[in-house]
Amino acid sequence: MITVYIDGKSYQVEEGENLLRTCIKLGIDIPYFCYHPALGSVGACRLCAVKRYRDANDKTGRIVMSCMEPVTDGMIVSVNDEEVKNFRAAVIESLMTNHPHDCPICDEGGECHLQDMVVRSGHTYRRFEFKKRTFKNQYLGPYIHHEMNRCIQCYRCVRFYADYAGGKDFGVTGAHNKLYFGRFEEGPFESIFSGNLVEVCPTGVFTDKTLRSHYTRKWDLTHAPSICNHCAVGCNLIMGERYGQVRRVLNRYNEQVNGYFICDKGRFNYEYINNTDTRILKSRIGATTASEAEVIATLRNLLSGGRTIAIGSSVASVEANYLLRQLVGTENFYADMSLGTWESVAAIRKVYESGNARILSLKDIEQAEGVLVLGEDVYQSAPRLALAIRQTARNKPLRKAQKINIPAWHANAVKTFIGMDRGPLFVAHPQPTWLDEMSLQAFRKTSAEIEQLAETLVALLEGKDVPTGKVADEAKHILNEWADCKSVAIVCGTSLQNKKLIELSAKIASLLQQKNIDSGIYCISPKANSLGLALLANQSMDALQSAPAADHLIVLEPDFDPTESLKPWLKGCKNITVIQHSRNGFTDIANLIVASATIAESEGTFVNAEGRMQRYFSVMPPSEGIAAAWKWLADLQGSMSFDEVLAKIAAEVEHFKRITEVAPNASYRVNGMKIPRQTPRFSGRTSMLAHVNVHEPKPADDKNSPLAYSMEGTKQNTNGALISFYLMPGWHSVQATNKILRELDQVVNARSTGIRIWNS
Structure with a gap:
């Protein structure tokens, strides 16, 4: 830590940062336009000007751009000097000469x-x-x-x-x-x-x-x-x-x-x-619209007679899948995946549970110096991950820049110095991918050939002899490029449905760790909650093809049409119930359609590809006759609140024992108040329903979360999982996220929400 003096006050700060970012961290307001924490500094807008003094005897100082000024020990600056304030005002006035007043x-x-x-x-x-x-x-x-x-x-x-x-x-x-x-x-x-x-x-x-x-x-x-x-x-x-x-x-x-x-x-x-043409707005029994009571009664009647099978959903919440499994029994609960996909997801679960390889977050990957992508077109299967991997190509060359005192935040200097140099990013996939351009080498290989490359890497890392040839040369080239890397990320997934490739990826990461290279693995699962579903189900949907026909089938929020291989088995089912929010091929063959809420109208938990449990909340209450899938299933088993469902899951499923900690429960209050979903500037509430009633209607009451469907509530939110908007006095735009995050540093999980199931 070093000492800097800003407007007469001393501060202990980190060495190496630029002055603007340092001031943001200290809570000192300096206006800016061109600076962005993820993009670095270029000094284009000139708005972040401050005055820097040579020493304590310097009474004149000089104007510098704080985003381009590295902090140094003993630095003396002024943010509020009159000359510099006038300079910033002049910059604004010059920008506004051409800006429309619209x-x-x-x-x-x-x-x-x-x-x-x-x-x-x-x-x-x-x-x-x-x-x-x-x-x-x-x-x-x-x-x-x-x-x-x-x-x-x-x-x-x-x-x-x-x-x-x-x-x-x-x-x-x-x-x-x-x-x-x-x-x-x-x-x-x-x-x-x-x-x-x-x-x-x-x-x-x-x-x-x-x-x-x-x-x-x-x-x-x-x-x-x-x-x-x-x-x-x-x-x-x-x-x-x-x-x-x-x-x-x-x-x-x-x-x-x-x-x-x-x-x-x-x-x-x-x-x-919002699409009323495809949304299911009312439940239906056959061709007849049904009330909530009629739906529950019909379902209970169907469940009481004969064998009921259920297909869980990779895009439905953990809560809905759990309640459906409880309703039909584990032996009758199937995952909505093909056998190949199911085996791949099961392999991911096994790898994560073993703890042999560290599970990486996107932040970990973005900071890695070497990356190997095995069998995944990441741009298609996980675009945000592809963007993170793209940033790794500059990390190793960046070390060279830092040796000659070019800081990482100096965007133009770094860009000029690195030029076309790139770090050891390798991609192995059957087809060209978006990441090929940034890779040091891209390998066009079949699934079996990629597996062979991974096996060769494992053998070399174990010190074994490998047959000479092209694959051995490629593997040696990869390891040579990684030899002086501080960290390496291995990325794989389920696209090729090759479970052995997933196991080999984890083995590579584990062996690299043993060689003192900080390494880990990120396995891309197919959908938003595939990993969460895999922790509840024991069998794939393909297993139904050899199973006896069911008296009753329940399908939870399918995002696909019935497969050709499944259609013959479906024809043997006497009754098919589909819990769904939008029409598709399954609703066309259903005897009972239960109108469920979308993600915007419900609350729930997803488990992402790294095994992170994350909570989402409704932005609006569902329309009459529509309910969250978990709510329909909870009402079938005796009315339960969302918190009661979470408590049952935590008590009964080992992997989800911390699910109640993902976000505060519905009773959470700050000074006796809920957290508002609306900003204090919300307007028009009285007139919105004036055509119905001239009196202001009471806002809907959300009994399943600590959030209020109104502007009433506390501004003193103390948990990051409940941040609904970024708004502070004088900072009304999303550009101020970094300023606001600094103000929220005292908030629990302000910067990172969610709980990892496996903390490897």
Whole structure:
């Protein structure tokens, strides 16, 4: 630790950081635009200016950019010097000369980092009276709206899209203050990470077109913490709702999982929740609409006679799967996976349970110096993981830069120094993948050949002789490149349905650890809760093909149509019940359809690919006649609250003994108050239902969580799992996440939520 002096006060800080990040950590407000904690510093906007003094005798000082200034022992700076405050105000005024005064109609209005910084600088009156610089906007596809006139030239967008995410169809052209940030020709973005521009941009240049299609002001949204259900990474999200419709999805920071970014699947694939053409809004018995009481009575009648089989769901919550298993018995409970996929997921479970290889988080992988991807096209199966792996290519070359005192946060210097140099990232897959470009070497191999490569690596690490040839040379090349790496990550998964490859991956990680290379494994499971389901089921769906026909089949929230191999067995079932929120092939053949809630209308727990239990909460109550799948199943077994279900799971399933600790229970209060889902700026509550009743309706009561469906409640949230929005006085945009996280450092799990089942 070193000592710095800021406006006359001394602080103990970490050496090596830049001054802006240091001040953010200390809670000292310095305005900024171009800086982003994941992208580093470039000094483009000039807004983070401070005054630095040579020593205690220097009374004049000089203005420096805090994002580009490394902290040094004895450093003396002033943030509030009048000259530097005037400098920052002048920067804001110069930016506003061309910025339109369109806040009332701007999609970003009320949640705009530029607005926050303009207010902070004291700029209230525009003196500039000349013609503004204007641009033509581009069509950028169905998800991103472009409004180039609002640009303040901070370069964040191109630094994220091109440098961080590797996109090639977007860049910057022009000179001086006539810069254009856009595609080289109109058309949809090619990158699956393009949606992050909505949050990366500090103004309204790039905005969410899906929100624009059913727009509402940001302060009028009801928010809730959620988990992405589109892959097994388990990215943390914030869902926003208005008038019973999900209007947008934002990234929710989790240091160990998704950090500051998510993929476009998680951000934009929410419209199925609002789609009344495909949603199941009422339960049905045959062709007749049924009430809740009729559904429960019919199900109890079906369960009382004959043999009942159930198929669990990899996209339904742990709670719903557990209750379904309890209803039919473990021997009659099947996982919704093919035999090959089931065996692969079972192999992942076995590897994790053994504890022989450390289980990595995305943060661990992003910091690794070497990576080997075996048999997975990560960009397709787990996009956010692919983005993390892409960052590893610079980690080993970065060590060379640090030897000549180039800090990791100095983005342009690092980029120039590293150039085309890249770390030892290796990819083995039958087809070309997105990561090939960043890899030191990509191997085109069949599943059997990839397995052979893994076996050769194991043999070499064990000190055994291996036959000479191409595979041996490839394995030796990999190990030679890893020889001086501090850390190595092995990534595998279920795509090739090769369980031996998963076992070999764990063996490689274990042997590397024995050679004092910090290593671990990350196994990609097929869906959002495949691993959670695998901890409850003992058999795959394919086993039904040889099983006797059932008197009654219950299918829980299937996200696939009946397979050809399963159809003959299904025809032998007398009654088929499907618990589902949207129509598909299973609802077409069901005798009883139970209308279940989507992830936006229910609460539950997912287990992601690293074995991390994470909780999601409803952003809105379900409509009448719809209930969460766990609630339907709990009512069948005697009415239970969500907390009572969690307590039963913790008591009866060893792997889930800590499931009650994932998030606070429904009785959790701070100073006797719940945590609000709405911001203090929420408006229009009285008029929303004025056509029904002129009196203000009572907000719905959520009995299954500590969150309130209103703005009433405490601002003093003390648990990160309950963060529904990022909002603090003077900081209204998602750009301020790092500022807000600093303020929340006293909050339990503010930076990283969820509990690992296996803490290896």
